Amino acid sequence: MTISHLGMDAGCPAPAATLPATAAGPAGAADAAAGSVPVPAVRTAIPTAPGDLHGEVAALLAKGYRLALVAAHHDAPATAGGRGQIRLVYLFVSGLPDTRVELHVELDPDDPAVPSLADLSFPASRFEREMHDLYAVRPVGHPLARRLLRHRHWPHRWYPMRADAGPPPPFGPAEPFPFVTVEGPGVYEIPVGPVHAGLIEPGHFRFWVVGETILKMKARLWYLHRGAEKLFEGQPPAAKLPLAERISGDTAVGHALAYCLAVEEALGVEVGLTARRARALLLELERLHNHVSDIGLLCNDVGHGVLHAHAGRLRERLLRLNARITGHRLLRGGVQLGGARLASLPTADELASIAADAADIVTLALRNGMVRDRLTGTAVLTRQAALDLGTLGYVARASGLPYDARVAHPFLNLPGLPRVPTHPDGDVLGRFLIRADEIDASIEMLRVLLPTLAPGEYLAPLPPEPAGTADRACGVGIVEGWRGTITHRVELTSDGALSRVKIVDPSFFNWPALPVALANTIVPDFPLANKSFNQSYAGNDL
């Protein structure tokens, strides 16, 4: 059985991976309750002329596709003096059935310009600004074509991701990058950050306030640009797995897994069922320790220190469990190219005790009237706003959107699992309750997975280079990390080196939701609202 190709080959075919003889995997039907290998995703590449792009995208969005990723590529010229090539890939996904459609657009390398999709999709408008800052691709007709990730000291007219960028020039003089001014009687401005009183990542927040009520808030992030995507280029995939694990420190499994899925698709590797189960286990363990930590931090932000202390204790317990399972407290080293590695496994009793401990903390928090009062009705993100902004993960689910990549783009079929909780209110309490529910759902999943697993190394052999004779092979990995859906897209050269890795952390989609939710919230509630979103700074700014 081979994967069907609906569209035309655009120079980057999805490789014709061959499935094992039994679709249910080596474990067979007797073990079906503990999962099976899902039908592989159908990925289609459609070459699109810049002029047709807008219409194609409108049609895809109308069919219910979601824009998952936009990646620009600048292929170095084959010969000296050549012009190279600028290519854009727009990845649209939908599930179930797991379907992925790529629109490939080629642009004039001397003056790359593409019609803006800002009127169709808000996330597209942000991807376009990102491409402009990194590749000098001009979005034509963009309503707010301001820079996104170049901070004001960034060297002028230096586009680091282009093949001809060269080494970074010294920081130039600061360019003006004014904030929109908000005026009116009694309006004043509060600038906060990028250096904060606590040990958090850098972000500059500017509030326009009347009394204590926030009229408008602007987040200026992007102080962490490390050129992570560039660091992948030209390297063998296995050498860069540690880098993928470190894209966002708290999402080691999520990013490593998305990277592995993408590379495995490009190389045509079929990962075994047990390895898939091990990966699912690691993914849920990561969700557990992060959600427990967030619940404690939300309690701390309302001044309820005792539950913060106890959530900290439970988190420490989980981190030690992680260290036992993978050798690293943040689960690094568990996900491997071609499979996964487990040094040990939690026992069913341990899981039960962790679940009871977490449930206790949640119940105590919700029974405290003062805590509940602080959470209820604070920083509401309406369902419509969450949908329009393209939010993902617990932020979307707390606003009533049930999207979850474990269901839409599964790498392991578990009957009836995972349970995807949603909450209708979109306030801080909703985001708190979603985390509590997801802790339960993760424990349920771990309980199903545990009996089917044993410690060991489950690795499929990896070919050194992609099969076939095409210039490049590419693959896409979509994973529901603890924050939300992570998407990686990799391209390999014919000799098996990475030529481009594009990474999208859910924070890229979710950050714009924070200012929207903050309208009419009071200033002293901002830290609580921000913590309830808990977006990654490092994952957002690569």
Next chain:
Amino acid sequence: MSGGTEVYAAQAADGFSASGAAGAVLQVAAVVAGAPLVIGWMRQVRARLEGRAGAGWLQPWRDLRKLFAKQDVIPRGTTRVFTTAPLVLAATSLLIAAIVPVVTTASPLDEMGDLFAVVGLLLVGTVALTLAGLDTGTAFGGMGASREVTIAALVEPTILVAGLALSVPAGSSNLGAIVESAVADPGAVATPAAALAFIALIVVVLAETGRLPVDNPSTHLELTMVHEAMVLEYTGARLALVEWASAIRLTVLLALLANLFVPWGIADAGSGVAGLLVGLVAVAAKVCVLATLLAAGEVFLAKLRLFRVPELLAGSFLIGLLAVTASYFLPSPS
């Protein structure tokens, strides 16, 4: 009910006693040395109740020692208001420590030890800090100052009203006289008026000293701060003074609260060395118990939403008002 007036008259006639002077020196020294320990003790109690090891009850002293050794950084553009505010705060706090009946009711400054004077002095310190917050010209300084003044405007009248309810049976608004009257007539403490006044005072003491549920002294989130936001720009010795003065205010208010309602053990004009020592031990024990109870209570609390704080304080003002009313209409059984 005439006992209080007589005591007051006697004191007015003989304002100075050697015992009183020694007591005043002793209580200032005790408060200065003990205030950081009270803070440290409260943190330690809280840490243990939360299942943490805690930094130890001596930690505030270690912090002060560290801060006094540090360089003082004065933000550009600030004026004398910024540099002198910690001194004003420390001076008013020490003055309060000297005149409020902590160890003895016979402080030579007792004539000034009027309820109104103490509330006024508290407010002078608060206003000095808010002006310093505004003087920095930063958004946080202004934000903290605005919040602090909102809270102070509700706190100070409540202290006055609740104190007034206590002064009715004593027939005097002199704090020493109120305490002595309570020693002489324990029944006066067990009235509905006194109970209501106690509740009102507890709430405003928490608000005045920036404790939960009004302010969170341990937060690092600059946007939620009240007191801490005003003093964000202070460093080194000035920060140490501000921290120290805040600890003194908390300690003195706790001691005053304890002595108003459980006055036994306090020294008076006739006490000898033994009496003063008893007074010292008694107040230390009372403050320790009260601090433990407060710290234990804080474990169960969260910080209120800022707009609920005025509701809480208005409620405590109302209770204070009821206490005054009750003190007229429900006189003590004696």
